[in-house]
Amino acid sequence: DTGVSQNPRHKITKRGQNVTFRCDPISEHNRLYWYRQTLGQGPEFLTYFQNEAQLEKSRLLSDRFSAERPKGSFSTLEIQRTEQGDSAMYLCASSPGAGEEIQYFGPGTRLLVL
């Protein structure tokens, strides 16, 4: 049994560069979520996919952020022109859908923008 996996686990980049993170949800989970967590805070919702459709985006998700989930399997989160304020842990979670909304999280990708 494999849980939610995320890659890379750590990313250090310079301000202005683009970065892309990948999330592989639990097999057969229809719903996939991205969250951002900063030090001392709980995860904050960014966006949500039902299969391949992106159904909700938070106001936190600026125009520099884009997420995709082609074919309803893995998902990618891209940040363009990174800023120091983007430094955070980016968490992915998945849930089965169909009545069960409990979300299972991956280990996260820690981003540091210098």
Next chain:
Amino acid sequence: QKEVEQDPGPLSVPEGAIVSLNCTYSNSAFQYFMWYRQYSRKGPELLMYTYSSGNKEDGRFTAQVDKSSKYISLFIRDSQPSDSATYLCAMSRTGGYQKVTFGTGTKLQVIP
């Protein structure tokens, strides 16, 4: 005012103590109540969840929900040093997809 309030701690207890962690919330539409444990630099791990009111027990952990007071609790019996982590409460509404709202987390340290 945040929808979910949680004391950030830190909370330090001796090994073997009973730990009580709590959250209050303001949205009466919340129906799913969850507790996650998060070790440093790791993703949150689901500990327990409860639908609507009541108690749920799993080993040394007991979750309680009091919807009339909008108050949830997690009790840890016979606490162990390995329980040292940040505990996040989380909640959501029901009916199709509903985003999960998290508390800020309470940092717990169990001292041997």
